[in-house]
Amino acid sequence: MNQNQTQQNLPDIKNKKIKIGNVEINSCISLAPMAGITDMPLRQLIRKFSKNSLLTTEMISSEMLLQNRPLEHEKITAHKENEYPLAFQISGHKPQIMAKAAKILENTGASIIDINMGCPVKKVVGGGDGSALMRTPSIASDIVKAVTDAVSIPVTVKFRLGYTAAEQNFLEFASLMQTSGASAMTIHCRTRAQMYSGTANWQALSEIKKEIHIPVFANGDILTPEDAKNCLEITKADGIAIGRGVLGSPDLIGRTEHYFSTGEILPEPDIFQKIQLLKEHIDSEIILRGEKTAIQFVRKFYPYYIKGIRDAAIYRGALVTEESYDKIIEILDTIVKKESALI
Numbered sequence: 001m002n003q004n005q006t007q008q009n010l011p012d013i014k015n016k017k018i019k020i021g022n023v024e025i026n027s028c029i030s031l032a033p034m035a036g037i038t039d040m041p042l043r044q045l046i047r048k049f050s051k052n053s054l055l056t057t058e059m060i061s062s063e064m065l066l067q068n069r070p071l072e073h074e075k076i077t078a079h080k081e082n083e084y085p086l087a088f089q090i091s092g093h094k095p096q097i098m099a100k101a102a103k104i105l106e107n108t109g110a111s112i113i114d115i116n117m118g119c120p121v122k123k124v125v126g127g128g129d130g131s132a133l134m135r136t137p138s139i140a141s142d143i144v145k146a147v148t149d150a151v152s153i154p155v156t157v158k159f160r161l162g163y164t165a166a167e168q169n170f171l172e173f174a175s176l177m178q179t180s181g182a183s184a185m186t187i188h189c190r191t192r193a194q195m196y197s198g199t200a201n202w203q204a205l206s207e208i209k210k211e212i213h214i215p216v217f218a219n220g221d222i223l224t225p226e227d228a229k230n231c232l233e234i235t236k237a238d239g240i241a242i243g244r245g246v247l248g249s250p251d252l253i254g255r256t257e258h259y260f261s262t263g264e265i266l267p268e269p270d271i272f273q274k275i276q277l278l279k280e281h282i283d284s285e286i287i288l289r290g291e292k293t294a295i296q297f298v299r300k301f302y303p304y305y306i307k308g309i310r311d312a313a314i315y316r317g318a319l320v321t322e323e324s325y326d327k328i329i330e331i332l333d334t335i336v337k338k339e340s341a342l343i
């Protein structure tokens, strides 16, 4: 049996509460940060289904934040009261700059500051940020110390198994993050070299809770409530973080919480519900970004919402080239009409 298959006769996993520093979270499932994805409109959709999970902004470059480019950051930090508990993620490699950025974000309303030590992108690691910090653990430690000194909210870290297959230092790194003052950690079960390829190695984390007493969230390739259960069983982590699984399925975290609490697997939203969610997504992106920018911004989401329907490729092609809001709604209404006729 491979690790991602549903396993039988495993003890029930309850939807545990997790305490991150002084922040109590009534869910063991969190939203993993995703640049250009986990903005306020998407988080609002997730909140419709999951009232208590920890949500996270996309990463905010500490250096850019301090350069005072308010308009860009306002889009990333925009949030509503119902999104709490809400972590703001920062990236960078200069402890004092990270500390100043964290302070600004604490004042902007963050419940938690999360530090990005996992981003694999060349431009990011080239500057010493993201997963490059796994190769410079003393700098990573200085960052955590400087940020925890600067803010009064909990500080968490997100990293990978290591930089390459030969450098899987996540256990020592996790211990160092804990002693440096981190209040929780999320580990994407891949190396930097893997980027997003291959399968997340949940098994690698199975020993981590023998060493780490702060909450550990396991992350990578959780696409269904059953995956979530298997991942928790295998990693023995306190919680899980879900990223790409919420694309086109903003109910996934809520559905997984329901499964953990009741054992019942709810059906995924049907295409009619998905089109409704997509319309809400588009409308709130327009409120956040203005119509022209929002219409370009939401193009990345269409494939996920209409996946699996008949003629999906044709609709997708039409949607991603359309610039008029009214025409986009017309296409979505056509999908609804055609799909209704198929029932």
Ligand SMILES: Cc1cc2nc3c(=O)[nH]c(=O)nc-3n(C[C@H](O)[C@H](O)[C@H](O)COP(=O)(O)O)c2cc1C
Pocket: 032, 033, 034, 035, 036, 037, 058, 059, 089, 116, 117, 118, 119, 158, 188, 219, 220, 221, 222, 241, 242, 243, 244, 245
């Ligand atoms: C488009 C995209 C953007 C991402 N941006 C971030 C980010 O800003 N910060 C971060 O720590 N991880 C980022 N990640 C990584 C995710 O948080 C997560 O670790 C990874 O996708 C594996 O989890 P998943 O299989 O549930 O998606 C990003 C991933 C994707 C696909």
